[in-house]
Amino acid sequence: MKNYGLVVKDIRNGKGYTQKYVIKNHLTQGGFSKFENGLSDISLRNMEFILNQLDVTFEEFFFITHDYHYRKKDDLLQQFINLTYNDKLSLKKIHKDYKIFLDKNDDILLGNILIIL
Template identity: 60%
Template sequence: MKGYGEITKQIRNGKGYTQKHVSDNLLTQGAFSKFENNNTDINFATMREIINRLGITFEEFFYIQNDYQYSKRDDIITQFYRLTYNDEAVLRVLLDKCKQYLKEFKEDQQVVHISIILDGLIFLAKTGDFELAKKTVEPVWRDLSKRNQLYIADLYMLNAILFFFPLPTVLQIKQFALRHIALYGNFRHVSRLQINISMNIALLLMKDNKYSKAHREILNAIFLCKKEHDFILLSICYVRKGICLNHLSQSGEKWIRKGVNMLMTLEQFSLLEMVEEEIKQY
C-alpha cells in the first residue's frame, strides 16, 4: 500500500488544494512536504486534522490507500455485518476468507471470533442441531459476556449467536445489547444492527409460537427499515408480519404477498427462495 503521505498528496491534488491550505497552523510547509514524500511521520492528532481538511473520513482514506477497495480484514467484517439469512454457501465463502486471512494474522481475535460463529452457523444449517452448534460458539459468548462495554463489532457478533440460546436467555441478551447500542445514538449502521436483532428475536419467538410478541418485534423492525430505507430487510419483515397475523386470527396474506413481490422486484431471488421456505414452515 502507498504511504499516508503519498495518499494525502494524491487526495490534495485531486481536490485542487494547496499545501498551505491543508497544513496551515499544523506543520510548516517544509515539514508537510516531507510528510507527503514519505520522508517523515506525523502524530495522530495532526493526521486527523489533515483528513478533516481534505474533507474525507478515515474509512475513505484507508479505502483509497488500498487502491479503492476494502482490505481483506475490512472485507470480512463488512460481509459479516451484511449477513441477512444463514445461506450455507455464503457462509462457507466468508469462512474461507477468514481462514486465508488468519494464516497471516493468527492473533486477530475479532476475525477468529467471526470464523467460530460461521462454523457454528454452517453446522446448524447442515444438521439443525442447536445444542452442538451452541458448543461451537460458546467461546465467543464467554468472551463477550465478560466485557463491561460492547462495541459495534461485538454487538454484531452477539446478534449472530442469538439463535444458539434458549428464548429466556435471548431476551436477557437483547436487553444487554440494547443498553450498549443506546450509547451509539445515530452512529452509522447502528439502526441496521437494531433491525437485525429485532428480526432475529421475532423469528425465535415465532419458533416458540409466541406470535403476538413476535409481531411487536417485527413492527419495531419495520419502523427502523423505513427510517433506513432498507427495502430488502423491509420485505422480509412484511412476510414475517403476515405470518404472525395469520397465527393471530387476522388476515396476513396481503403482507406476505407484499414482501414476496418486493423481493421479486428487487431481484433478490436466492433470498426469495429462503423466505418461501419460511412461509411453508410457518
C-alpha cells in the same frame, strides 16, 4: 501500499486544495511539504488534522492507500455484515474464507465471528 504523504498529496491536489489551506497554522509548510514528498513522517494527531481538513475519514484514506481496495480483514468483516442469515451457500463460503484467513493471521474479532458462523 503507497507512502502516506504521497496519498495525502494526491487527495489534496485532486480536491484543488493548497498546502496552506490544509495545514492552516497547525503545521509548518516546509514540514508538510517534506511529508507529502515522502521525506518525513508526521504524528497521528497531525494526520487526523490533515484528513479532517481534506474531509476524508481514516477508513477512506486507507481504502485509497491500498489502491482502492479493502484490506482482507475489512473485506471479510463487510462480507459478514452483509450476510443474509438464511443463505447456506454464503454461510459456508464465508466460513471457509474466515478459516483460511485465521490459519495465517491471529485476529480475535474474526475468530469470534468464526465461532458465530
